[in-house]
Amino acid sequence: MIRSFRDKITEAVFDGENPKGFPSDLLKMARRKLRYLNAAAGLGDLRSPPGNRLEALTGDRQGQHSTRITDQFRVCFIWTADGPADVEIVDHHRKGAAMTKKLKPMHPGEVLREKFLIPLAMSAGALAKVCGLPRTRIERIASEQTGVTADTALRLAKALDTTPELWLNLQTDYDVQVAKRSLGKTLDRIETVNKPRAA
Incomplete structure (x- = not known):
């Protein structure tokens, strides 16, 4: 399970949002890579799909791994004992993003x-x-x-x-x-009854 994201754009794509300026033709493929990474129980799961191209990175990204989305875009992350962390979609031409519509959940x-x-x-x-x-x-x-x-x-x-x-x-x-989408705001109205007690 993904422990942390390095930026808001990557987290938005993971959540099924369509960040402004993010290439729409890559959106589903990028989300699929992120959701697959989230579900992976180990690095072996990331080596298996043909075309996933798992790489251990070097240089200024020493200690990170990546899987390619396209030749221009890749998902970079650090694999920890608890799963992937500092997950980001890397592209040299991207800028800040504002969120718009959501994609349907990935089956x-x-x-x-x-x-x-x-x-x-x-x-x-x-x-x-x-x-x-x-x-x-x-x-x-x-x-x-x-x-x-x-x-x-x-x-x-x-x-x-x-x-x-x-x-x-x-x-x-x-x-x-x-x-979560089906329940919508109903979930917000449910009160948490198991609250920590003051010491």
Whole structure:
């Protein structure tokens, strides 16, 4: 889970907002990279997707890692024992941003489709066969019609060389975002009853 962001623009993209001046054609891809990073249980999860191009950085970024969004943009971060920290989207031409509209929550099927099936040139049916699942289960996940269960997470992890926690974290993140938007201001009206007592 991401521990901290280095700037407001990166945090806004992670939250599904569309920062003014951020290239709209990169928005979904950048958010997908950030959400995937958030769900990763270890650096191994970041090595697995074809095209993720995980790199250990050198020079003035010694101690950081990055995954490329495009040749111009990358996500840089420090991997700690608690997960990624100081996460930022790096581009030499960007300026400050004001927030506008929000993107819809990112379904784990988008990650499955865009980071694995397409780069591997693999059909949902072929992956389902490898996983020992009905073709329709992987098709429905990839088309964002159904969620990832613990059973499916274990199978995907084995087939795609990730951790099952990655898939469950992506699913939980999606479910929480959907619920938060659905509840809206109702959540603000709920009183916290378990408050710390004064010493």
